[in-house]
Amino acid sequence: MLVFxxxxxxxxxxxxxxxxxxxxxxxxxxxxxxxxxxxxxxxxAEIARATAALGLDQPLWVQYWDFLKHALGGDLGRSFSHxxxxxxxxxxxxxxxxxxxxAAMLIAxxxxxxxxxxxxxxxxxxxxxxxxxxxxxxxxxxxxxVGLMLIMVFSVFLGWLPSTGRGHTTLLLGVPxxxxxxxxxxxxxxxxxxxxxxxLSLLIRLTRAGTREAMLQDYVxxxxxxxxxxxxxxxxxxxxxxxxxxxTVIGLEFGSVIAFSIVTETIFAWPGMGKLLIDxxxxxxxxxxxxxVLIIVCLFVVINLAVDLLYSALDPRVRLxxxxx
Amino acid sequence: xxxxLAFTGTAASAxxxxxxxxxxxxxxxxxxxxxxxxxxIGWHVFDALTRVDARAMLTPxxxxxxRAVDATTWEFKLRKGVxxxxxxxxxxxxxxxxxxxxxxxxxxxxxxxxxxxxIVAKTIVDPYTIRLKTAAPYGAxxxxxxxxxxxxxxxxxxxxxxxxxxxxxMIGSGPYRFVRFARGDRVELARFDGHWEAPAAWDKVTFxxxxxxxxxxxxxxxxxxxxxxxxxxxxxxxLRGNPNFRLAQAVSWRTIFFHLDQYRARSxxxxxxxxxxxxxxxxxxxxxxxxxxxxxxRQALAERVMEGAAVPAANVVSPxxxxxxxxxxxxxxxxDGAKKLLAEAGYPDGFGLTVAAPxxxxxxxxxxxxxxxxxxxRIGIRSRVETLPLSVYLTKARDQQFSFAMLGxxxxxxxxxxxxxxxxxxxxxxxxxxxxxxxxxxxxDRLIEQALATLDEKKREAIAREAGTLAASDVAIIPLYHQIxxxxxxxxxxxxxxxDEFTLAxxxxxx
Numbered sequence: 001m002l003v004f005x006x007x008x009x010x011x012x013x014x015x016x017x018x019x020x021x022x023x024x025x026x027x028x029x030x031x032x033x034x035x036x037x038x039x040x041x042x043x044x045a046e047i048a049r050a051t052a053a054l055g056l057d058q059p060l061w062v063q064y065w066d067f068l069k070h071a072l073g074g075d076l077g078r079s080f081s082h083x084x085x086x087x088x089x090x091x092x093x094x095x096x097x098x099x100x101x102x103a104a105m106l107i108a109x110x111x112x113x114x115x116x117x118x119x120x121x122x123x124x125x126x127x128x129x130x131x132x133x134x135x136x137x138x139x140x141x142x143x144x145x146v147g148l149m150l151i152m153v154f155s156v157f158l159g160w161l162p163s164t165g166r167g168h169t170t171l172l173l174g175v176p177x178x179x180x181x182x183x184x185x186x187x188x189x190x191x192x193x194x195x196x197x198x199x200l201s202l203l204i205r206l207t208r209a210g211t212r213e214a215m216l217q218d219y220v221x222x223x224x225x226x227x228x229x230x231x232x233x234x235x236x237x238x239x240x241x242x243x244x245x246x247x248t249v250i251g252l253e254f255g256s257v258i259a260f261s262i263v264t265e266t267i268f269a270w271p272g273m274g275k276l277l278i279d280x281x282x283x284x285x286x287x288x289x290x291x292x293v294l295i296i297v298c299l300f301v302v303i304n305l306a307v308d309l310l311y312s313a314l315d316p317r318v319r320l321x322x323x324x325x
Numbered sequence: 326x327x328x329x330l331a332f333t334g335t336a337a338s339a340x341x342x343x344x345x346x347x348x349x350x351x352x353x354x355x356x357x358x359x360x361x362x363x364x365x366i367g368w369h370v371f372d373a374l375t376r377v378d379a380r381a382m383l384t385p386x387x388x389x390x391x392r393a394v395d396a397t398t399w400e401f402k403l404r405k406g407v408x409x410x411x412x413x414x415x416x417x418x419x420x421x422x423x424x425x426x427x428x429x430x431x432x433x434x435x436x437x438x439x440x441x442x443x444i445v446a447k448t449i450v451d452p453y454t455i456r457l458k459t460a461a462p463y464g465a466x467x468x469x470x471x472x473x474x475x476x477x478x479x480x481x482x483x484x485x486x487x488x489x490x491x492x493x494x495m496i497g498s499g500p501y502r503f504v505r506f507a508r509g510d511r512v513e514l515a516r517f518d519g520h521w522e523a524p525a526a527w528d529k530v531t532f533x534x535x536x537x538x539x540x541x542x543x544x545x546x547x548x549x550x551x552x553x554x555x556x557x558x559x560x561x562x563x564l565r566g567n568p569n570f571r572l573a574q575a576v577s578w579r580t581i582f583f584h585l586d587q588y589r590a591r592s593x594x595x596x597x598x599x600x601x602x603x604x605x606x607x608x609x610x611x612x613x614x615x616x617x618x619x620x621x622x623r624q625a626l627a628e629r630v631m632e633g634a635a636v637p638a639a640n641v642v643s644p645x646x647x648x649x650x651x652x653x654x655x656x657x658x659x660x661d662g663a664k665k666l667l668a669e670a671g672y673p674d675g676f677g678l679t680v681a682a683p684x685x686x687x688x689x690x691x692x693x694x695x696x697x698x699x700x701x702x703r704i705g706i707r708s709r710v711e712t713l714p715l716s717v718y719l720t721k722a723r724d725q726q727f728s729f730a731m732l733g734x735x736x737x738x739x740x741x742x743x744x745x746x747x748x749x750x751x752x753x754x755x756x757x758x759x760x761x762x763x764x765x766x767x768x769x770d771r772l773i774e775q776a777l778a779t780l781d782e783k784k785r786e787a788i789a790r791e792a793g794t795l796a797a798s799d800v801a802i803i804p805l806y807h808q809i810x811x812x813x814x815x816x817x818x819x820x821x822x823x824x825d826e827f828t829l830a831x832x833x834x835x836x
Contacts, residue, residue, distance in 0.1 A: 030716055030717055030720075031716045031717050031718075031719060031720030031721070032719075032720045032723070033434065033716075034434055034435070035716075035719035035720050035723055036715060036716055036719055037358060037360075037434035037435040038434065038435035039359040039435045039436065039437065039439055040734070040735075040736075040745065040759070041439050041440070041469075041736070041741060041745065042435065042438075042439045042758060043439065043745075043752075043755025043756070043758050044752035044755060044758050045752065045755060046438055046439045046442070046755075047758065049438070050433065050434050050435055050436075053431065053432055053433060053434065054432065054434055078432060079351075080434050081351040081352070081358055081360075081434065082351045082352055082486075082508075083351075083352050083354065083357050083358070083432060083433070083486040084352075084486060084487055084490070089508070092508055093508065093509060148539055148540075148543070151539075151540065151543045151547070152543065155543060155544075155546075155547035155549070156543055156546045156547045159547065159548070162547070162549055163540070163543045163544045163546075163547040163549045164533075164535060164540050164543070164544050164549065165510060165511070165533060165535075165544075165549070166507075166510055266536075266537050267537055267539075267540055268540065269510070269533070269534065269535045269536075269537065269540055269544075271507065271508065271509035271510035271534075272509075275509055276509060279349045279509075279536075281716070282685070282714070282715070282716060283716065284716045
């Protein structure tokens with residue numbers, strides 16, 4: 001187990017190093033942030049001063065070396081446009097994104113697994129068929145469009161929900177969260193639903209496929225023959241056996257929900273990390289872009305590790321060993 | 326009478342104003358980054374020595390009067406009894422400190438140093454008088470200083486940007502006090518009752534950050550905000566037809582134009598029709614430049630592509646701006662005349678060209694570039710279009726990788742705009758920093774120099790106007806149009822739309 005975790009950590013460090021080089025070179029290839037950030041009235045001397053102030057007058061490898069030296073000390077640099085440490089900037093925005101992602105995953109799980117079970121057990125009923133039809137829509141409609149439609153229907157025409165932004169926040173263990181009060185919940189509902197839609201469809205289809213397969217297995221037949229109630233067969237025998245692929249997907253998708261909530265955050269003006277990343281890319285705020293990517297890589301590493309540990313808890317046949325999977 | 330009652334009802338509840346801004350606020354430090362949304366908040370919390378009104382006219386701010394004592398010395402008389410939000414009085418000490426700070430701030434990528442660098446010495450004559458000495462005569466100083474906000478020396482000495490963002494150093498003398506900044510989400514302000522002007526109408530102001538166009542319009546329609554800035558052109562007609570809302574429009578200070586490469590004998594994106602390099606650069610010939618100008622139907626651009634949110638341009642600066650020449654008329658659409666000029670210049674069959682433009686900066690910028698390319702193709706200049714995100718575009722443009730490139734410019738005066746855009750590139754003098762075309766005309770340079778060194782406002786404007794006229798007659802750039810800035814708001818609110826595109830809560834009135 002320990003060897004397994006250590007090996008994982010070494011692989012992650014290498015991934016982080018490669019990512020930082022890629023982002024550094026990538027941003028450098030796109031353009032010079034000074035050209036965007038500079039005061040238009042600035043003359044050449046001022047442009048040169050500003051370039052030097054951000055260290056952008058140095059050759060790329062010198063800039064990268066400086067970054068690396070500071071990064072080893074935990075300092076990923078200061079944002080060019082915000083003038084605060086990039087890591088602080090991202091952690092300031094992280095609670096909003098994590099909250100949105102958790103709410104979306106919660107909606108996807110709470111609705112997706114039961115609906116998938118129903119659709120899997122009664123695949124030919126009208127109810128099962130309409131669940132599947134709905135999941136196809138959820139897959140194929142673009143998030144951007146669905147988000148705007150949600151706003152048009154629920155905010156502009158019906159006036160039930162606030163159109164954009166994050167509601168009132170309260171502190172939970174020192175972290176500002178918005179789901180603990182009514183105003184915050186109202187603001188959270190639409191973006192969370194928008195972000196959940198794709199994952200919801202995915203979980204429905206996955207659960208349905210698993211259920212259909214499991215229902216034909218001998219152990220289910222045996223349980224039936226024993227005269228166990230359907231409730232117990234589904235919740236204990238079927239669900240437990242189809243849970244491994246579902247947990248994997250939930251784990252992987254949770255990472256991607258956090259990393260790619262950008263579209264939803266942009267439409268709903270949700271002050272999360274995704275919106276920060278888009279704004280930073282637009283002005284080539286390199287420290288923020290690099291820090292963001294590195295943090296997301298770390299996040300995926302942690303989630304994957306958690307998923308692996310969860311496997312062995314769910315299925316005693318899975319043993320974590322030092323050999324790579 | 327009923328209507329009147331209805332309005333008083335809304336006015337009482339309208340003591341809070343919610344405004345949606347269209348771009349992100351990165352820092353509240355008023356001297357860190359000169360980006361429009363940051364400055365927009367700064368102008369609520371702080372004052373400057375001078376001010377510009379909605380029509381871009383220079384008016385008194387903290388300074389009640391200013392005059393040139395001699396050729397290189399400006400004297401500013403300060404308003405007495407101006408209070409900061411912490412109750413202390415604003416004096417010349419604070420002014421001197423605030424004019425130092427833009428130079429002292431570290432790690433600033435595009436701050437306000439450019440406005441204070443001409444000042445070589447400051448003398449505090451008494452608490453209400455300050456003299457500023459410049460190395461050479463500089464007439465634009467009072468205008469430049471409207472951009473440098475006055476902070477409290479006591480609160481801002483040694484303050485970091487973080488301390489401005491959390492409010493500790495955010496002590497100004499402006500009409501609104503800082504309440505809260507939630508990054509990426511909102512800024513909340515409260516009225517400062519001790520301000521020297523008539524009190525603003527709103528007790529509380531919330532700026533929401535809604536950069537996505539449809540979401541901004543939806544927030545207004547849903548009643549989540551009272552005002553939005555930068556109304557997307559696609560929503561103009563819809564909002565105009567809705568009786569619950571009102572639009573406020575003004576010709577903005579932003580002029581959209583094309584730079585055309587005028588220094589390289591062979592320009593990379595000007596070719597013959599087969600894509601081979603031409604023997605000479607056709608843009609060196611003023612007749613070709615004029616032909617291009619005649620080939621562009623500015624009226625159609627303004628009415629169709631911009632859906633009415635533009636007026637055709639002949640000047641570098643827009644009509645309200647210092648140094649605009651109203652007698653210059655936008656070049657009329659004349660494709661036949663254009664072809665004739667091309668033939669005279671030796672290009673009867675035209676040539677090939679790539680039109681470059683950003684695709685995420687100005688209103689409908691990529692569509693405008695497409696349309697211009699088609700208009701040029703009609704007179705035989707076979708044009709293709711290359712549009713890029715601003716971050717890529719600007720770097721390429723500064724690197725001189727384009728031959729025909731779009732740029733938008735907003736400035737408070739013609740001489741300052743001309744200095745950056747068409748003055749001969751001269752780093753030592755600070756001229757031509759944005760002259761991508763490397764246009765050079767010694768006569769124009771002399772006029773710009775002369776205008777900027779003239780301290781008398783009337784004389785300076787006359788020379789600036791002459792310089793602008795010369796640039797236009799030589800077709801130094803191809804002006805397209807001046808953008809129209811649009812705000813949309815609830816019916817019971819009114820705004821005197823500002824030429825400089827700022828969205829100032831204290832200038833909104835309940836109606």
